[in-house]
Amino acid sequence: MIEAHVLDAWTRLPDRGTKAYAYAMILGGFGAPMFLFLAGLTFVLAAESKYRKTADLRLAWLSVQKRGWQIFGLAFLFRLQSFVLGAGYNAIGLLKVDILNVMGPAIVLMAVSGSLVRTRFGRAVMFAGIAGAIAMLTPIVRTTPLLSWMPDPLEWYLRPSPARTNFTLFPWSGFVFAGAVVGEVISVWRDADRSIRVQMALAAAGLLAMAASYEASLMPTIYPASDFWTTSPTFFFLRAGIITLLLPLAFLWERAPWRGLIGRWSPVEELGRASLFVYWIHVEMVYGFLGRPMRLNLSLPAAIAADVAFSAFILGLVLLKNRLMTMRRADALSASGPSPASI
Numbered sequence: 125m126i127e128a129h130v131l132d133a134w135t136r137l138p139d140r141g142t143k144a145y146a147y148a149m150i151l152g153g154f155g156a157p158m159f160l161f162l163a164g165l166t167f168v169l170a171a172e173s174k175y176r177k178t179a180d181l182r183l184a185w186l187s188v189q190k191r192g193w194q195i196f197g198l199a200f201l202f203r204l205q206s207f208v209l210g211a212g213y214n215a216i217g218l219l220k221v222d223i224l225n226v227m228g229p230a231i232v233l234m235a236v237s238g239s240l241v242r243t244r245f246g247r248a249v250m251f252a253g254i255a256g257a258i259a260m261l262t263p264i265v266r267t268t269p270l271l272s273w274m275p276d277p278l279e280w281y282l283r284p285s286p287a288r289t290n291f292t293l294f295p296w297s298g299f300v301f302a303g304a305v306v307g308e309v310i311s312v313w314r315d316a317d318r319s320i321r322v323q324m325a326l327a328a329a330g331l332l333a334m335a336a337s338y339e340a341s342l343m344p345t346i347y348p349a350s351d352f353w354t355t356s357p358t359f360f361f362l363r364a365g366i367i368t369l370l371l372p373l374a375f376l377w378e379r380a381p382w383r384g385l386i387g388r389w390s391p392v393e394e395l396g397r398a399s400l401f402v403y404w405i406h407v408e409m410v411y412g413f414l415g416r417p418m419r420l421n422l423s424l425p426a427a428i429a430a431d432v433a434f435s436a437f438i439l440g441l442v443l444l445k446n447r448l449m450t451m452r453r454a455d456a457l458s459a460s461g462p463s464p465a466s467i
Contacts, residue, residue: 125159125403126438128152129410130431131424139424148428154363156223159399160296161303161367163227164234164251167191168307171238182239189235195400196228202404209412219277221289223296223403226281230297234304248308251301258298259360263350265294295360302364306371323372330372333365391439398442406438 131148139145167188175184203218210217237254241247265271266283274282280289306326313322341358350356377383395402409415422430 125152125155126406126410126435127431128155129407130434131427133410133415134418134420134422134430135424135427136420136422139427142424145424148424154367156291156296157299157363158367158370159223159403160227160230160299161306161364162396162399163231164300164303165307165310166303167231167234168238168304169311171235172244172307172311181242185235185239188238189232192228192231192233192235194228195224195231198400198404199224199228202407206408206412209408216288219280219288221280221291223291226291226293226296227300229281229293230300233297234300238304244308244312248305248312251304251308255298255301255305255364256357258293258301259295259357262295262298262357262360263345263347263355266355267349295355295357298360299364299367302367306368319375323375326368327372330365330367330369333361333368337362337365394442394446395435395439398445401445402438402442405441406434410434 128149129152131145131152135145171184171188174187175181178184199222200218202222202224203220207215207218233254234251237250238247241250271279271282276285276288279285281293283289283292283294309325310322313319313325337358341352341356341362345356347355352359418430
C-alpha cells in the first residue's frame with residue numbers, strides 16, 4: 125500500500141512508461157484489495173468470537189456493524205483533515221470516495237446479511253454469492269444509463285468520476301465479502317483444530333480461482349464493454365485467488381525452521397496490526413504538503429529507495445504510538461490504585 129502511493133506520487137513522468145514501473149505498480153496494486161479482503165476476514169472472526177462468548181448472534185454482528193459505521197465516519201474525517209491541511213482548497217474533495225468510504229458500507233452490509241443466517245456454512249455461501257454478484261455486475265454498473273439520474277456524490281460510489289473517486293463499491297466492496305468467506309471457513313475449521321487442513325484447502329481454492337480466472341480471461345467477454353484491468357470479473361477473481369493463496373504461504377512462513385532463531389518480532393506484522401493508522405498518516409504525508417518537494421520529482425530507483433526509507437519511518441511511528449499507548453494504559457492502572465485482590 126505504501127509502495128503504490130509513494131511510487132504513484134513521487135516518480136517522475138519519464139520513468140512511468142518503463143516495464144519496471146508497471147510491474148511495481150501491479151505489485152503495489154494488491155495493497156488495496158488485501159486491505160479490504162483482510163478487513164472482511166478479521167471482522168468475521170471477531171463476530172464469531174463474540175458469538176461464542178455471548179451466544180447472541182444479533183449482538184455479535186451488531187458490534188461489527190457499528191465498526192463499519194465508525195470506519196465510514198472516519199472516511200469523512202480523513203477528507204476533512206486533507207481539506208484543512210490543504211488550506212481549504214477544493215471543498216468538493218470532502219465528498220471524494222476513497223477506500224474507507226467503500227470499506228465502511230461493505231462491512232455494514234456484511235454484518236447485516238451475516239446476522240440473518242445462523243449457520244457458518246450458510247453465511248459462507250451467502251458471502252460468496254454477494255462477492256460474485258458484485259464482481260459480475262461491475263461492468264454493467266459502469267456503463268448503464270439507468271444510474272444517470274442519481275446525484276453525483278452518490279453516483280461516485282458506484283462508478284468512477286475523474287478526481288472524485290479513487291474506489292467504488294463495484295467491484296471493491298466485493299473483496300470484503302471474499303475475505304468474509306475465508307473468515308467463515310477459518311472459523312469453522314479452527315473449532316475443529318485442523319489448521320493444516322484449512323490452509324491446504326485455502327491453497328487449493330486460491331490456485332483453482334487463479335487458474336479458472338486466467339482461462340476465463342482468454343475467452344471473449346460476455347459484456348458489451350469491459351476492461352480486464354478495471355471492470356473484468358476475471359481480474360477480480362484472479363486477485364481474490366492470489367490473496368487467498370497468500371494466507372497459507374504466510375502460515376508456512378510462520379512455521380519455517382528459521383523463524384524465531386533471532387526473534388519473533390516482525391515489522392510486517394507490526395504494520396499490519398496498525399493498518400488503519402498506517403493508512404491514515406501515510407496517505408496525507410505522501411500526497412499532502414509534506415511530500416510536495418518530491419512530487420513527480422524522483423527517478424524510479426530513487427522512488428523505490430524513498431519507499432523503503434519512508435516505510436521504515438512509518439514503522440518507527442507505529443512503534444512510538446504503541447509505546448505511548450502502553451505508557452498511557454500503565455498510568456491509568458496506577459491512577460486507579462491496587463485492585464482488591466492485590467491488597
